[in-house]
Amino acid sequence: MIEFKQVSYNHPGGTNALDNINLKIKKNSITAIVGNNGAGKTTLVKHINGLLKPSEGEVTIENNSTKKSSVAELSRNVGMVFQNANHQLFADTVKNEILFGLKNFGFDQDYIDERYELMTDLFNLRKYEEISPLKLSGGEKKKVCLASVLAWNPEILILDEPTVGQDELQKNILFEFINTLHSNNKTIIIISHDIEFLWRLQPNIITMSDGRIIEINHPEKIFTDKELMNKVGLIPPQIIKIFNGLGIEKDIPINLEDACKRIQGLMEE
Amino acid sequence: MYFIANGFIYRKSNSIIHKLDPRVKLLISIQLFTLALLVSNLYNLAIIFIAISIFSLLGKITKRLLRTMIFATGFSALILIINYFAGYSLVYSIQIALRFIAIVCSTSLFFLVTSPDELEYVLRWFRLPRDLVFAFVTSVRFVPVILMDTLQIIDAQKSRGLELEKGNPIIRIKKFIPILVPLIINEVIRSGELAEAMESRGYGISKNPTSLYSLQLIKQDLIVMFITSISFISIIFFGY
Amino acid sequence: MSKEEIIKFNDFSFKYSSSKTNILENINLSIESNEITVLAGPTGCGKSTLLRSIVGLIPNMYDGEYSGEVIVDGIRIKDAEIKEIAERVGFVFQNPENQIFMFSVERDIAFGLENLGIEQEIIKERIKKIMETLNITHLAEKAPHELSDGQKQRTALAGVLAMEPKILILDEPTSLLDPKTASEFMELMNKLCRENGISIIIVEHRLDLVLKYADRLIILSNGKIVSNDKPENVFNYKKLIIPELGIPFSTKIYRELAKAHVEFSKPVTCADDMINEVRKKS
Numbered sequence: 140m141i142e143f144k145q146v147s148y149n150h151p152g153g154t155n156a157l158d159n160i161n162l163k164i165k166k167n168s169i170t171a172i173v174g175n176n177g178a179g180k181t182t183l184v185k186h187i188n189g190l191l192k193p194s195e196g197e198v199t200i201e202n203n204s205t206k207k208s209s210v211a212e213l214s215r216n217v218g219m220v221f222q223n224a225n226h227q228l229f230a231d232t233v234k235n236e237i238l239f240g241l242k243n244f245g246f247d248q249d250y251i252d253e254r255y256e257l258m259t260d261l262f263n264l265r266k267y268e269e270i271s272p273l274k275l276s277g278g279e280k281k282k283v284c285l286a287s288v289l290a291w292n293p294e295i296l297i298l299d300e301p302t303v304g305q306d307e308l309q310k311n312i313l314f315e316f317i318n319t320l321h322s323n324n325k326t327i328i329i330i331s332h333d334i335e336f337l338w339r340l341q342p343n344i345i346t347m348s349d350g351r352i353i354e355i356n357h358p359e360k361i362f363t364d365k366e367l368m369n370k371v372g373l374i375p376p377q378i379i380k381i382f383n384g385l386g387i388e389k390d391i392p393i394n395l396e397d398a399c400k401r402i403q404g405l406m407e408e
Numbered sequence: 409m410y411f412i413a414n415g416f417i418y419r420k421s422n423s424i425i426h427k428l429d430p431r432v433k434l435l436i437s438i439q440l441f442t443l444a445l446l447v448s449n450l451y452n453l454a455i456i457f458i459a460i461s462i463f464s465l466l467g468k469i470t471k472r473l474l475r476t477m478i479f480a481t482g483f484s485a486l487i488l489i490i491n492y493f494a495g496y497s498l499v500y501s502i503q504i505a506l507r508f509i510a511i512v513c514s515t516s517l518f519f520l521v522t523s524p525d526e527l528e529y530v531l532r533w534f535r536l537p538r539d540l541v542f543a544f545v546t547s548v549r550f551v552p553v554i555l556m557d558t559l560q561i562i563d564a565q566k567s568r569g570l571e572l573e574k575g576n577p578i579i580r581i582k583k584f585i586p587i588l589v590p591l592i593i594n595e596v597i598r599s600g601e602l603a604e605a606m607e608s609r610g611y612g613i614s615k616n617p618t619s620l621y622s623l624q625l626i627k628q629d630l631i632v633m634f635i636t637s638i639s640f641i642s643i644i645f646f647g648y
Numbered sequence: 649m650s651k652e653e654i655i656k657f658n659d660f661s662f663k664y665s666s667s668k669t670n671i672l673e674n675i676n677l678s679i680e681s682n683e684i685t686v687l688a689g690p691t692g693c694g695k696s697t698l699l700r701s702i703v704g705l706i707p708n709m710y711d712g713e714y715s716g717e718v719i720v721d722g723i724r725i726k727d728a729e730i731k732e733i734a735e736r737v738g739f740v741f742q743n744p745e746n747q748i749f750m751f752s753v754e755r756d757i758a759f760g761l762e763n764l765g766i767e768q769e770i771i772k773e774r775i776k777k778i779m780e781t782l783n784i785t786h787l788a789e790k791a792p793h794e795l796s797d798g799q800k801q802r803t804a805l806a807g808v809l810a811m812e813p814k815i816l817i818l819d820e821p822t823s824l825l826d827p828k829t830a831s832e833f834m835e836l837m838n839k840l841c842r843e844n845g846i847s848i849i850i851v852e853h854r855l856d857l858v859l860k861y862a863d864r865l866i867i868l869s870n871g872k873i874v875s876n877d878k879p880e881n882v883f884n885y886k887k888l889i890i891p892e893l894g895i896p897f898s899t900k901i902y903r904e905l906a907k908a909h910v911e912f913s914k915p916v917t918c919a920d921d922m923i924n925e926v927r928k929k930s
Contacts, residue, residue: 605739
């Protein structure tokens with residue numbers, strides 16, 4: 140479990156970035172953090188792998204405070220994939236890009252080989268092995284970033300805006316992928332504006348505004364709360380707009396099949 | 409670094425000094441600088457420091473100018489020691505050290521009260537080629553942006569187990585590759601996008617581009633210029 | 649407002665000198681004035697190239713094999729002076745950060761006008777007017793790093809609009825904004841088109857956000873135009889849609905149900921349409 144206990148964080152300039160955050164994220168859960176730009180979402184997740192340490196309060200992972208550990212120590216358990224792939228790709232080949240983390244953490248060669256093979260198969264990257272990651276398209280670059288982090292098999296995975304710039308097919312792959320990780324007992328935290336994607340994924344949702352947590356709840360509760368949505372800079376997914384417009388506030392269908400059945404039912408009434 | 413940089417970074421303010429024409433600010437700064445280079449006795453140095461104090465008080469920048477001073481004092485202490493051990497008298501060594509502080513402060517004074525915007529107008533007023541002025545403008549404009557990029561890249565690589573602090577000097581230098589490569593690539597992409605945006609907004613179309621504002625000296629500027637120039641000339645002629 | 653043909657592509661193909669194949673292949677396209685045209689398609693389909701060809705960055709900044717012609721508001725882009733193009737077409741890029749050059753909002757808005765050599769008094773008037781239209785008058789003296797993402801995007805837009813173009817081209821202008829700010833930005837686009845008579849061409853992935861306002865939807869795939877029609881016609885259930893395209897959820901429901909012979913009065917492209925369809929039936 141990841142736990143934030145009365146965490147506040149002040150930027151070096153003096154501005155308050157996080158204000159009294161209390162939060163528990165359970166093991167093997169999928170959690171989404173939403174909120175407008177500048178609400179403190181990225182600042183919050185940086186506390187989990189120790190890139191930032193709280194000015195006040197404490198962050199613990201499995202009851203160990205992050206204060207005592209370095210980023211490298213924490214990152215073995217916490218993998219973080221940043222929004223902009225160009226901020227991390229640097230190696231001469233896709234292979235070396237994926238091996239970078241594995242080597243930094245000093246795993247033995249057998250384990251490195253095994254994980255590398257697994258990643259290239261999982262992400263279908265065999266054909267790019269010897270190609271520079273910088274030559275790939277945006278979608279493929281994101282895949283390499285993800286593979287290079289998952290390579291060392293962290294227990295917690297943090298994804299910052301993973302769907303930005305991704306087309307429908309790539310989003311589908313990402314969706315399947317998150318579910319696979321979840322069924323392999325991983326904890327997943329995702330920062331996203333992509334409400335349609337989040338509706339499909341049905342994670343626990345943390346809403347943030349001005350460095351504070353406003354509400355933690357399941358998607359239907361959050362997305363049907365017009366005032367809250369407005370406050371955190373979101374607009375509800377279309378499915379909720381449709382059903383709310385038809386006077387239905389609860390048990391809104393999640394997948395396309397159910398939605399079609401319900402709409403058809405309503406049309407035939 | 410942050411501490412030192414703060415002694416040169418402009419912040420908005422409405423003080424009398426900030427409102428002066430940037431050319432007047434430059435003139436004052438040059439006058440103080442010149443005096444600091446030329447004067448040789450402690451009395452004149454005292455006058456320079458009093459002048460600097462007056463300007464920084466009027467400009468409400470005393471706190472940040474003090475930072476510059478602290479930074480300069482470190483260096484000047486070194487200068488003092490070197491001079492003293494090289495066989496110069498103590499008084500002379502102190503003078504040299506104080507002159508160094510005065511020079512740094514007079515430069516810092518200008519940058520603290522002059523916005524990059526005003527600086528651009530001054531450069532244009534000197535009739536420097538437009539490309540050169542624009543290159544200056546964009547490089548200053550993008551300093552904070554590139555800094556943010558750098559911090560994000562460092563975060564991304566640290567999250568992948570990169571430990572910049574560990575290892576011998578050669579290993580440490582090698583560890584900067586994962587930071588430098590993305591940084592260079594990002595800035596190359598950025599400069600491409602900048603070029604497209606400049607082109608589509610007609611940069612370089614007209615041989616005589618106009619300007620939103622033009623520099624104009626007003627009464628206050630003339631008064632300040634008069635007072636400082638009189639003082640400057642009298643110190644030069646009668647001061648030593 | 650009367651409509652006229654404002655952009656025309658005739659048998660246009662382009663190949664970058666760095667690539668092996670044509671990025672755009674035999675494009676024939678005509679876009680009408682006073683409309684909002686949405687351009688969509690998977691990454692690498694040639695959207696950005698199409699936009700660059702309209703604003704003259706192709707062939708002026710990019711080398712390659714250019715064939716056919718692009719005519720914008722009566723001028724042939726290939727032979728046009730940069731000035732002629734800049735006065736007609738404005739281009740807002742994806743990342744506003746990289747199109748704000750100056751140290752304050754008003755100075756940045758002035759940038760294009762200064763380049764055109766327009767008199768100081770006129771520049772001041774135009775800045776005042778455009779800042780009012782975009783609701784950013786209070787930001788006049790702010791430096792770029794003091795602005796929020798949405799404000800940066802508006803500043804970039806103001807800098808382009810101050811040059812009073814007839815045509816405004818936007819390359820994924822909202823991809824970095826949160827949904828609410830993005831939706832406000834689209835409202836603004838709608839106003840600029842309907843009230844100020846500016847023709848708008850916008851590249852956008854998030855169709856659920858833009859279709860509400862679109863008069864025309866063009867879909868590009870592998871350098872070719874695969875659809876070019878009113879959005880409701882593009883999404884007619886009888887038509888195939890490339891799988892990379894993220895179509896709005898209400899459209900997905902409509903297409904599924906229509907295939908199962910549930911009747912709709914017209915293809916659905918937004919939530920409001922779907923609500924109306926259901927109400928009509930029940």
